[in-house]
Amino acid sequence: xxxxxxxxxxxxxxxxxxxxxxxxxxxFTLDHKRIALLYMVSVxxxxxxxxxxAVLMRIHLIEPQGALVQPETYxxxxxxxxxVMIFFFLIPSIPAVLGNFLVPLMVGARDLAFPRLNLxxxxxxxxxGLFTLYSAIAGGVDTGWTFYTPYSSTYSNTQVTAVxxxxxxxxxxSILTGLNxxxxxxxxxxxxxxxxxxxxxxxxxYATSIIMVLGTPVLAITIFLLALEHLFHVGIFSPAxxxxxxxxxxxxxxxSHPAVYIMIxxxxxxxxxIIACFSRKxxxxxxxxxxSSVAIAVLGFLxxxxxxxxxxQSVYAGLIFSMLSFLVAIPSAIKxxxxxxTLYKGSISYEAPMLYALGFIGLFTMGGLTGLFLASLATDxxxxxxxxxxxxxxxxxxxxxxxxxxxxxxxWWPKISGRKYPxxxxxxxxxxxxxxxNLTFFPQFILGYLGMPRRYAFYPAEFQxxxxxxxxxxxxxxxxxxxxxxxxxxxxxxxxxAEANPWGATGLEWKTASPPPTENFAEIPVVTEEAxxxxxxxxxxx
Amino acid sequence: xxxxxxxxxxxxxxHQFENxxxxxxxxxxxxxxxxxxxxxxxxxxxxxxAIYRWLYFAAFEGGSHILDIRLGxxxxxxxxxxxxxxxxxxxSAQTGNRRALILFLIATMxxxxxxxxxxxxxxxxxxxxxxxxxxxxxxxxxxxxxxAPGGLDHxxxxxxxxxxxxxxxxxxxxxxxxxxxxxxxxxxxSSFTPHYFAPVxxxxxxxxxxxxxWIFLFPLLYLIGGRY
Amino acid sequence: xxxxxxxxxxxxxxFLCLIGLTVLxxxxxxxxxxxxxxxxxxxxxxxxxxxxxxxxxxxRHSSGLVRIILVAGFFWxxxxxxxxxxxxxxxxxxxxxxxWSTTAPPTHP
Numbered sequence: 001x002x003x004x005x006x007x008x009x010x011x012x013x014x015x016x017x018x019x020x021x022x023x024x025x026x027x028f029t030l031d032h033k034r035i036a037l038l039y040m041v042s043v044x045x046x047x048x049x050x051x052x053x054a055v056l057m058r059i060h061l062i063e064p065q066g067a068l069v070q071p072e073t074y075x076x077x078x079x080x081x082x083x084v085m086i087f088f089f090l091i092p093s094i095p096a097v098l099g100n101f102l103v104p105l106m107v108g109a110r111d112l113a114f115p116r117l118n119l120x121x122x123x124x125x126x127x128x129g130l131f132t133l134y135s136a137i138a139g140g141v142d143t144g145w146t147f148y149t150p151y152s153s154t155y156s157n158t159q160v161t162a163v164x165x166x167x168x169x170x171x172x173x174s175i176l177t178g179l180n181x182x183x184x185x186x187x188x189x190x191x192x193x194x195x196x197x198x199x200x201x202x203x204x205x206y207a208t209s210i211i212m213v214l215g216t217p218v219l220a221i222t223i224f225l226l227a228l229e230h231l232f233h234v235g236i237f238s239p240a241x242x243x244x245x246x247x248x249x250x251x252x253x254x255x256s257h258p259a260v261y262i263m264i265x266x267x268x269x270x271x272x273x274i275i276a277c278f279s280r281k282x283x284x285x286x287x288x289x290x291x292s293s294v295a296i297a298v299l300g301f302l303x304x305x306x307x308x309x310x311x312x313q314s315v316y317a318g319l320i321f322s323m324l325s326f327l328v329a330i331p332s333a334i335k336x337x338x339x340x341x342t343l344y345k346g347s348i349s350y351e352a353p354m355l356y357a358l359g360f361i362g363l364f365t366m367g368g369l370t371g372l373f374l375a376s377l378a379t380d381x382x383x384x385x386x387x388x389x390x391x392x393x394x395x396x397x398x399x400x401x402x403x404x405x406x407x408x409x410x411x412w413w414p415k416i417s418g419r420k421y422p423x424x425x426x427x428x429x430x431x432x433x434x435x436x437x438n439l440t441f442f443p444q445f446i447l448g449y450l451g452m453p454r455r456y457a458f459y460p461a462e463f464q465x466x467x468x469x470x471x472x473x474x475x476x477x478x479x480x481x482x483x484x485x486x487x488x489x490x491x492x493x494x495x496x497x498a499e500a501n502p503w504g505a506t507g508l509e510w511k512t513a514s515p516p517p518t519e520n521f522a523e524i525p526v527v528t529e530e531a532x533x534x535x536x537x538x539x540x541x542x
Numbered sequence: 543x544x545x546x547x548x549x550x551x552x553x554x555x556x557h558q559f560e561n562x563x564x565x566x567x568x569x570x571x572x573x574x575x576x577x578x579x580x581x582x583x584x585x586x587x588x589x590x591x592a593i594y595r596w597l598y599f600a601a602f603e604g605g606s607h608i609l610d611i612r613l614g615x616x617x618x619x620x621x622x623x624x625x626x627x628x629x630x631x632x633x634s635a636q637t638g639n640r641r642a643l644i645l646f647l648i649a650t651m652x653x654x655x656x657x658x659x660x661x662x663x664x665x666x667x668x669x670x671x672x673x674x675x676x677x678x679x680x681x682x683x684x685x686x687x688x689x690a691p692g693g694l695d696h697x698x699x700x701x702x703x704x705x706x707x708x709x710x711x712x713x714x715x716x717x718x719x720x721x722x723x724x725x726x727x728x729x730x731x732s733s734f735t736p737h738y739f740a741p742v743x744x745x746x747x748x749x750x751x752x753x754x755x756w757i758f759l760f761p762l763l764y765l766i767g768g769r770y
Numbered sequence: 771x772x773x774x775x776x777x778x779x780x781x782x783x784x785f786l787c788l789i790g791l792t793v794l795x796x797x798x799x800x801x802x803x804x805x806x807x808x809x810x811x812x813x814x815x816x817x818x819x820x821x822x823x824x825x826x827x828x829x830r831h832s833s834g835l836v837r838i839i840l841v842a843g844f845f846w847x848x849x850x851x852x853x854x855x856x857x858x859x860x861x862x863x864x865x866x867x868x869x870w871s872t873t874a875p876p877t878h879p
Contacts, residue, residue: 111558113568217579221586232676234702314860578843585847615796626785629826761811765799
């Protein structure tokens, strides 16, 4: 067997993939890299499930009166689309797949601090997923992923309890992952790896983990109370018995707003890595980016009331939340400026990961700027409950987080699989995704601005053209997502063998073989350089 | 490194760590982070409680006066005692005193069991007085007289919090009892040495946390508005 | 955890303080202090918690990182309670104007 390699591979044959065979070696593994792959398969599965719901919704919305399903079913579609995508794809995706794989490698350790907790995390995630799938099959849920009371607690007769159990359980997967990362980053860094020599992906994982640890338990108790009310009708959230539906919303959004930063911070970390590598330059303002990540994590906890501007919340509380929401945009904007400054006078190449990263910067910026429309109380009054919101968060979640995830997968694929994928197809897919995405969601900004409500199974006829455009875009987007699935799986068997560092990137993960041996490093490395030491002149230039 | 140290190192150290000290620091950090998640978990309940207590103070006061303050105070002391014995058991592990470790762990379990027994009795009393939300809500006589001024619906909210908060606390205690039993079994097999007793310390921190939750639950549930 | 070994007497003393504070808080509940009953109860509970945290949980000797984590946990809980409470407390500051009234709901498409 002849293989084309640029440099001889270390530990040529033995790596974490072929170290052991059989389903038991996978399902009972304690190797963080194998656990990352277990997650990769699982989140891909849930992405397809959640995406299928979206496809059905977009087909339905081709006609103003609805083309496919009954309104009650439509309500179930958008609910399950949200629940599955948020809790079973977006939140775990980068942390549990790329984070699990890379955090020990990037800190120069042999595994995470608590490998058994890591495996337990995955099993908890699967059990939660099974409960949610059950709720979908057993009739679905129609409350919206936000489970607002008293509809969800008192009046809905759909599978609220089952999905509540599913989300409750999965929350603990998130908590344990975050806990594991925080301890690993604090206690297991290789000699010489000081905090400000860490790659920004690690800083992103750290900030994300802080949110996971502090926020997710509140979701857990909220869901717990919701389930209790659904079962016992005590009225903690029901006005009929003296309860306040807004209390549910406060508790729910206390987690769910920081949750969106759980979804975006890791993607920002990925983008930092990719931009640095494909500009051959140190990230401009490295320390500021570190502090911005932590600032986003902290400030993100102070803004949840902006989801409640039109609920009857106190205007004064609304004012404070509005002001803080503007504040939280600042660190994100700083990062965009820093990435752009990194590109400036960089030696840029346009491989697939870079295409995703560049797409991220543009689409995230759009999503973020439209968030300011919504942070402003006066405009939010008009835009809340419309497709403007839907477009805003899809720009961030799909144009941002998903593209960050795909960019990361493409960047670290050679490390994970030991294979390279065809860059032509990858670039094509990235382009199709970019076009499909914008075609799907840009019309939704216009629709929302014109007043089309969200979560409606039908709409006024004058909105049809934009809706059809959006549905057409969704088709293109779907095709775009399928293409990487094909060539990545193809590459695992037929792709050219990857060398240890095919991109010439910095970072400890690139100093070991592709794929890495089970123990990650033959010897624990000692770090002597700053992060992103791409070239002495460029590193000193900022 | 001496052979004894090397052996101790190997005895309890996991492969991803460089040395036992790193593992112990990681374990400590891990349990503290977990306790922070528990603070936020209970915290959501405390926050909800705070809101409704402020909104419906009279009803909460009435509900509180139905609880037996002497039982609550006695139970508080029992639980504090279990924290004492838990701290002493960790100390016994630190000093390598296996017999004392086992005895103090068992003492902790006994005190924890007493606490749960008293709670079970109190729960039963709530059924007797028919103040269990949704399941058996039909207060009568003097109980009704105490609850009516604040509004019966809001009083039901109070008892919901009573059961939810003490129930969640009790669940944590039961898990703690299980952990204590596990420690006793391991201690009997001489798994712990003065160099390696992290599980004892970790369970101890958990147990103290559960005690702290009760330190707040007692005044918040039993002592509302005073009994003058 | 290379923590110093705390003498048994210290633990015993802390326990006695905790009992004392429990008796105190129970006793104070029988005295009418108005709104300060709540303040006193919470203050005493806080003191008991400090004793357990510092002595039984060993935070007196623990690293700065552990202390920051602990403080952060309580601080975050305080944020949750404070911000949520601020909504409830300030709702009445802007009652709906009398000139607004509910009319018949708009017809749906």
